Amino acid sequence: MTRKQKIMFAFAMPALVAVAAVWLLVGRWHEQLAIERWSSDHRALVESIARVIEQELANDDELLAFTARLPEFSSLSAVDRVRPAINGIPGDVDVGKRRVLDALLAGANHHIAVAAVLLPNGDHYLAHPYKVQRSLRKYNLADRAYFREATRTRSRTVSDSIIGADGIPAVVIDIPLINREGELFAHLAGVVPLGHLSKMVGQAQIAPFDHAMLVDGQGLLIGHSLGEAAGDAVERRKVAHPLLEKMRISGQRTEFAVWSEASGSEWLGFAHRLDSGWTLILSRRLDEVMAEYATATRQITALVAVILLLTGSIGLIIAIRVTRRWEAADQELLAARDGLEKRVAERTADLTESQEKLRQSNDFYLTVLEHFPAMIWRSGLDARCDYFNATWLEFRGRSLAQEVGEGWVEGVHPDDRERCVSDYLRDFEARRAFSMEYRLQRRDGQYRWILDVGRPFFDLDGQFAGYLGACFDVSERHDAAEQLSLTASVFSHAREGILITDAEGIIVDVNAAFTTITGYSRADALGQTPAILMAGHQSQECYDAMWATVKQNGDWQGDIWNRKKNGELYAELLTFSAVPGEDDRTGHYLGIFSDITLHKEHEKRLEKLAHFDLLTDLPNRALLNDRLHMSIAAARRKETRLAICLLDLDGFKAVNDRFGHACGDRLLVEFAQRAVAILRESDTIARLGGDEFVILLNDLIDIEQGLEVVERVLDAARRSYELDGELVGVSGSAGITVFPDDGADPEVLLRHADQAMYLAKREGCNRYFLFDPLRAAE
Ligand SMILES: Nc1nc2c(ncn2[C@@H]2O[C@H](COP(=O)(O)OP(=O)(O)OP(=O)(O)O)[C@@H](O)[C@H]2O)c(=O)[nH]1
Known part of the structure; x- marks a missing residue:
């Protein structure tokens, strides 16, 4: 695929996807719009149909009220003739009423099928037509809700649906009859069979709705658009309808909804509460409504698609033009990239070479560090050691993992451990170089004296990064130092006088006993030769012989008479030795003597005694x-x-x-x-x-x-x-x-x-x- 094709594809595909998405969205949006439009268009119609129904009911009501006001219904003249067996008065008694009622029921513009006059106790006074009276299944209606309501309110009451006294489902209009004394002496009831109510919501009355229902205050179906054909046999059943539920929740007088039936068909419609408390439900199939708006939907969708395609095409044209420029620029970029890549390759080669040198250098330093004769360690910012070189690990006979952190401390001699760690931490805190000695256990278990020299190190930014240290086995030097210290102690505390001369016989040191014996202080003696002690008691030859013996044999021992600083003669037993220096030449001469004057005198006395x-x-x-x-x-x-x-x-x-x-x-x-x-x-x-x-x-x-x-x-x-x-x-x-x-x-x-x-x-x-x-x- 060429670049141009790629760009066209990149524009065309989203455009097509956008058209498809818009098609779907516009469809959904337009359906929603159609529902809302239909809803607003038909809301007034619903109210109009409801008013018609209410008007028809009002007509029935008015007709009955008019009848009640006629003189025939101002009193009951034959109460005494009421016979329960015939559910009221005989057909030929109080005929005035029956004539009026005949005229009432004969009228065409009402829905009342049966009329009745009830006594205040609920018994029938009469029912008309008389054949209906004779067939009544219920004589006393005192338990009927509408009867009790009318008695209580002494005003007209319309019932919810009931099963009439004649066994037919119906609604009843009850008008209490009040005499001049204001007493309620009877009820005039007009019975409207439910089949008559269905006529009010027949197809002709509810067009363009497909279906209508009338539901009484108890939620029972009292009429529907198909009931007209069913006549009086309207099923009086409980109605469960989404609109009723919605209305119950909202409390609104008119509600609109779209719902689906179990069969899958979708409906939309209105519910409207009538003045009587009944509810009128008018509904229409959704697909029929949508069919009405289909043309408009298609037109809008097509328009949007055309706009999108046009927009896409313009975009495509622009894209192609831009693509050409891009391609030109691309060529330049490619050329530039080639040049850049060449330079990058050159730089990469340089860099690789540098890195190789750096790696070799690192390897070299690492090798040096690892195998440097000194034991090297490093600690981080937390003062914990994180590196020990191979020399250290070899000395300790342990792995790096064992030594890092606090591990190495285990090797420090228990007597040195506390001092060693606390000194280290103190100097670490102060970022101060340190040098300390402690005993560290070697792999053979032997403790060796270690000189540990540590100093802080810093990264390239000059930030403190930790400590580096080098350790040296100084056991021999340490032992020598101890030996030296012992020797020094012996030198200082010896009872024998000790003098040390250099190779030329110049006194370089004398001990305290020297001063005690000879009276010459150290300052007196240094820089002099042992000749300061010569007493003249022995001949020069004697001294020369002594020196010759020392030089030849390495030492000389004998008694010698010398003279103290105060001039007093004293005898000493002197051992004079040559101390070898470097390259086997005499470095120093060591004279050790004790004062044997008393011994000599005693000896002299003994000798005298003997001779x-x-x-x-x-x-x-x-x-x-x-x-x-x-x-x-x-x-x-x-x-x-x-x-x-x-x-x-x-x-x-x-x-x-x-x-x-x-x-x-x-x-x-x-x-x-x-x-x-x-x-x-x-x-x-x-x-x-x-x-x-x-x-x-x-x-x-x-x-x-x-x-x-x-x-x-x-x-x-x-x-x-x-x-x-x-x-x-x-x-x-x-x-x-x-x-x-x-x-x-x-x-x-x-x-x-x-x-x-x-x-x-x-x-x-x-x-x-x-x-x-x-x-x-x-
Ligand atoms: N004071 C003193 N008398 C001594 C000492 N040694 C010996 N004598 C005495 O010296 C005397 C020596 O005796 P003699 O040699 O017989 O004395 P003498 O009177 O000289 O007699 P001749 O030698 O025979 O002439 C004795 O009486 C010894 O006791 C000494 O060390 N001191």
């Missing part, structure tokens, strides 16, 4: 032995002589006895001092015990040199001593032996000296003897 005589402070026997061995060795090495002199005081016991032991002690001390003052540094005088001493004279060139010294010592011994204010005198006896002349063995040499001293004592004391082997043999 010196407590009283005189001279070497004792043990030290003498050592020295003797050393002196022998030295003399042998130097090839010199060694004189060994054993000296025993004379008369010492008497001093003790006379002055006491303490004075004896003082004498011994005095003698020792005198002897030491005489001897050289390299010589030795030892106390063997009591008043017995040994003198070693080294490096003797000849024996005389030694003898001279011994004489001087003996002279010193002889000098008086002041004890308790008195001068006391003792002397000494000595025996001398010479190495190597008299022997080489220390014991032998001492024994020889003892032998010589024994001789000196024996010869009178206060003298000395050289060992003489010949005399010793005596």
